[in-house]
Amino acid sequence: MKRFFKRLWHWFDDRAGISVLLKPLIDHPVPPRGLWTYVFGSATLFMFTVQVVTGVALSLLYQPSSTTAYHSLEFITYQAKFGNALRSIHFYGASAMIIMVGVHMIQTYITASYKYPREMNWISGVFLLIFTIFMGFTGQLLRWDSNGVWSSVVAAQQLGRVPFIGTYLARLLLGGDTIGGQSLTRFFSYHVFIVPAFIFIFIGLHLWLVFRHGISELPKAGRLVDPKTYRKWYEDFLKKYSVPFWPHAAWRDVLFSSIIVILIILFAWLKGAPPLTDSPSLTSIHTSPAPDWYMVLFFALFALMPHKVESIAMTIGPLLTVIILFCIPFLSNRGERSPIRRPWAMFGVICVLVFVISLLLLGLKHPWSADFDAKPLTVAVARPGGIGATDSTVSRGVQLFYNKGCEYCHTINTYGGKAGPDLSTVGNRLTTQALVIRIVNGGGNMPAYGGILSTKDLQTLASFLSTQK
Amino acid sequence: MNTNDDIELKLKQEADEANIGRAEFITRVSLSIAAISAAVMAVPVVAALVAPLLERNRTFWRTVGHIDDFPVGTTRLVNFDNADAEQYAGMLTRSAAWLRHNEDQTFTAFAVNCTHLGCPVRWEEKAQLFMCPCHGGVYYKDGTVAAGPPPKRLPEYKVRINNQEIQLETAPLPITNI
Structure with missing residues (x-):
């Protein structure tokens, strides 16, 4: 029996040519040391596979129509067998893919693996990074809840800042004048057909290049890359030290990717997919659009940038980032690869990491947003510092503080928003007169209340605030 | 040979x-x-x-309410059909605007979209301010910028009064250019 199957396989393999095709890939020699540093690229590929499989499964349940998409999402989330699990895995798979792309890129930069002859590996990788981010964003829109709809409006606004053609780009994105019947079908096509097709093509190219130029060896301080001699040197190096990809390197890739998959399943199980917000409508305006965590970076950036340069930065920022990324292998494609000998490059990596992580953390808190859900301040809460103030001033002041919107941005004794300064002890810093001036004129990120408050209300509010010590 | x-x-x-x-x-x-x-x-x-x-960009006048429904000095949310209101767009055939009956008897219809990044601003009646939930944009009752990142005042729709009916003209989603 065993012999029969063996013969069957030999016949099939001879006629189909499987071994001839795959053997060189499976056996291709890889540098023996530092194999754990190579797991991030394969993990990214693995995550992409997870996304394709779960995405196809979701497409069995999802309806890409402006009218019914939201209902089909409710169906997937609340009714379909394992539907919510599927959605969750697709969401955490996306998260993992974005993290892996980032880590893979940073690791490639740290070890300068983009240098000769692997410039095109880097460039195809930058394309894949852009596609991945685009997939993350469009995926979020496909939920087609109020968050998805308003996020598309935000995206159109960003495109609108591109000089000259901004309005046309925005129109192209939305599929017309406003969000309407054509918007969702376009996002669906981008997310499910067009961009994945490009990702397949570029992954093909990326992998072919890994195979063609070989996996780069771990850098060593003082061992310089010289385009004239590198290929020959690498060939000799492989002849002397290499191990075959399978199984010496591959088991690590498999193990690492499996751990990530287990983490995704755990997250999906314990935390679940992001909850659906309201049904999609441009008329339900009591919504606070906020992106998924991996887009929060941009959300934070737009809030914190100096407002004057923001419109320009919105176009130039991404453009410059992409240009710099494309240029990296051409700025230095030879010489030292060791991170120890490239202190400025390492300093740059640390700066980028600090920048990205702090924006992420800030964005998740978004303290700049007015807190419309702030609990109204009460006399009892405001009272502790308010010794000596008349009861009526405090009770009127507490009301005004909430009604006039002060509390959306300012906190008194933990009640209120965080966009503006905490006013719990403002009486120690400003006199009543100074408070009046401040309230009337506004300033910074505060509106001028001069034309909004009556003189009496203004005096009451200022007196009340001056009691908060 | x-x-x-x-x-x-x-x-x-x-x-x-x-x-x-x-x-x-x-x-x-x-x-x-x-x-x-x-x-x-x-x-x-x-x-x-x-x-x-x-x-082609088409525009239509849409009736949003009767003149008596909007007392002087109030700002209220109105809904209207978009220019390209195909049936299959579902709930997205309609857009909203903030209609203000000004003290001088005229009407102004503000887009609900913040000029910063398009999030929907809400009218805070008691504070007499439009406030955006996203990045802290604030506008006064006349649509001028009060605070935050918005680069421009709130965009307006054209408004006319036809037989006591208030009508506004549809327009593309307002996009802020540089």
Whole structure:
């Protein structure tokens, strides 16, 4: 029996040519040391596979129509067998893919693996990074809840800042004048057909290049890359030290990717997919659009940038980032690869990491947003510092503080928003007169209340605030 | 003998050249036919991709309410059908605007979209401010910027009064350019 199957396989393999095709890939020699540093690229590929499989499964349940998409999402989330699990895995798979792309890129930069002859590996990788981010964003829109709809409006606004053609780009994105019947079908096509097709093509190219130029060896301080001699040197190096990809390197890739998959399943199980917000409508305006965590970076950036340069930065920022990324292998494609000998490059990596992580953390808190859900301040809460103030001033002041919107941005004794300064002890810093001036004129990120408050209300509010010590 | 060989060789060369010429010609013709047919086929494909740019911008006047429903000094949310209100757009056939009955008896219809990044601003009646939930944009009751990142005042729709009915003119989603 065993012999029969063996013969069957030999016949099939001879006629189909499987071994001839795959053997060189499976056996291709890889540098023996530092194999754990190579797991991030394969993990990214693995995550992409997870996304394709779960995405196809979701497409069995999802309806890409402006009218019914939201209902089909409710169906997937609340009714379909394992539907919510599927959605969750697709969401955490996306998260993992974005993290892996980032880590893979940073690791490639740290070890300068983009240098000769692997410039095109880097460039195809930058394309894949852009596609991945685009997939993350469009995926979020496909939920087609109020968050998805308003996020598309935000995206159109960003495109609108591109000089000259901004309005046309925005129109192209939305599929017309406003969000309407054509918007969702376009996002669906981008997310499910067009961009994945490009990702397949570029992954093909990326992998072919890994195979063609070989996996780069771990850098060593003082061992310089010289385009004239590198290929020959690498060939000799492989002849002397290499191990075959399978199984010496591959088991690590498999193990690492499996751990990530287990983490995704755990997250999906314990935390679940992001909850659906309201049904999609441009008329339900009591919504606070906020992106998924991996887009929060941009959300934070737009809030914190100096407002004057923001419109320009919105176009130039991404453009410059992409240009710099494309240029990296051409700025230095030879010489030292060791991170120890490239202190400025390492300093740059640390700066980028600090920048990205702090924006992420800030964005998740978004303290700049007015807190419309702030609990109204009460006399009892405001009272502790308010010794000596008349009861009526405090009770009127507490009301005004909430009604006039002060509390959306300012906190008194933990009640209120965080966009503006905490006013719990403002009486120690400003006199009543100074408070009046401040309230009337506004300033910074505060509106001028001069034309909004009556003189009496203004005096009451200022007196009340001056009691908060 | 020699002459015969020469002639034969010459003939063969001529035949080869003719063949090469013919092969090249046929190749060029084939490629041209392929290119032309591909180009023709690409027209509707590209058209589908850029369709939104090819359509004409139409606008309509939409009635949003009766003049008596909006006391002087109030700002209220109104809904109206978009210009391209296809049935299959579902709930997204309609947009909203903030309609203000000004003290001088005129009406102003503000877009709900913040000029910063398009999030929907909400009218805070008691504070007399439009406030954006996203990045802290604030506008006064007349639509001018009060605070935060918005680069421009709130965009407005055209408003007219027709037989005591308030009508506003549809417009594309307001996009802020540089």
